[in-house]
Amino acid sequence: MLGVTGLILTTDGDENYDAHARILVSNHTLFLDHIITDILIPHFMPISRPVTPFFEWLLSLKMLPREKSKEEIKTLVKSFCDESTFPLLFYPEQATTNGKVGLLKFNVLPFDIGHLIQPVGITVSRPTVFNINITVIQSSWMCDLLWCLFAPYTVYTLRFLPVTEKKENESTVEFSERVRFNLSKSLNLKLTDFTRSDKTDYLKRKQLLPPSQNAQSAEKKADKKPQSEVRVEEQPMDPNLQRMIEQVQAVLPHVPAAAIKKDIEVTCDVDVTITNILEGRVPFAEEKKSSPNIGDGHHIANDISQVTFKAESFSKNVKERHLSLEERKALMLESARLKYKQKHNLL
Incomplete structure (x- = not known):
């Protein structure tokens, strides 16, 4: 019956299967893994999301209430394994992978029950001539099912490892970790440090990316100049970002706006960006600008160091007080810049 639908089921290492094992542990490739495995080994699969009683009975599911603590869930699973004649199937990765690269970190719940562990390795393959992936990162159970029915055939192989x-x-x-190592070695996969949370975070970041451009826009993008050659004023820019760039250029006029923009988009702070530039953490080609002859930089540093940053008087006008504050702030930044250059013999 499975062959008619294009699903071919094979097994390997049948001599390692132990019917007394109450815990099955397997890697997770497709959402159909539980149904395919249940054909060979009748079992229950614990889930935490609510389903109707009909589907819970039809798909051999076992509800683990989310509101219970870890210890309560552990006790519930242990009592079920002690009383049931069917084992529980766990996917300790708690997320699907394509089964080609590595295994995610395992959840320790099935290993803390105190029962024998029966590891089961699942490999899925399809005809290479059609170049149809087993699954993709954003795949759903409906998508997996339709592709299994659409592909000429899909080979499921269950590899039983010795009971641990x-x-x-x-x-x-x-x-x-010992069971994960044995399973990865049997499936020829790597041990990774990624978890289900890492996959969830990756999916969230992927959803925040802008939609992919069509082929025509991609070709136009390839023909454009590199980002370093594009003038900053040609790009649409946030007014607040433009203001911060102008503030940095007021202190460091020889630094190109493109280099300032690249760093300030990361720091979001004028003072931090100025510090990064002065300490050489922002690479740039110096921009030559015409400026009056100001003489020796040491004399400028000495002159500025003698300037007081205290306001001469407290103005009653709010606007005048704000302008006075901005002027004194700019003077302090210029003094700090020249003192830094003088200290490191950059003048």
């Missing part, structure tokens, strides 16, 4: 038991003086984390 927790050793004495072995922590739950060490036990889970």
Whole structure:
């Protein structure tokens, strides 16, 4: 019946299967893994999201209430394994992968129950001539099902590994890592430090990206000049960003606006960007601008150091007080810049 639908099911290492094991642990490739595995090994699969009683019975699911604590869930799973004649299937990665690169970090719940662990490695393949991926990162169960039916055939291979038991003086984390290592070695996959949360965060960032451009706009983008050659004023810019760039250029007029913009988009702070430029953390080609002959920089630093930054009087006009504050702030920045140059012999 599966062959008619294009799903071919094979097994490997049948001699390693132990019917007494109450916990099945497997990698997760498709949303159909549970249904395919249930054909060979009748089992229940714990889930935390609510479903109707009909689907819970039809798909052999076991509800684990979200509102319960970890200890309560652990007790619930342990009592079920002690009483049930069918094992529980866990996907400790808690997220699907394409099964070609590596395994995600395991959740330790199934390894803390105290029962034998039956590792099951799942590999899925399709005809290479059609170049159809097994799954994609944003795939849904409906998408996986339709592609399984659309592809000429999909080969499911369940590889049974020897039953594993927790050793004495072995922590739950060490036990889970030992099972993960054996499973990755059997499937020829790498051990990664990524978790389900990392995949979720990646999907959120991916959704925030702008939509992909069509082929015509992509070609136009390829023909454009590099970003370093594009003039800043030609790009649409936030007025607040433009104001900050102008403030930095008022202190460092020899620095190109493009270099300032690149750093200030990261720092979002005028003073930090000025410090980064003065300390050489912002690479740029010096922009030559005509300026009056101001003589030796040491004399300028000495002159500015003698200037007082205190206001001569307290103006009753708010606008005048603001202008006075801005002038004194600019003078302080210029004094700091020249003192820095004098200290490091940059004048």
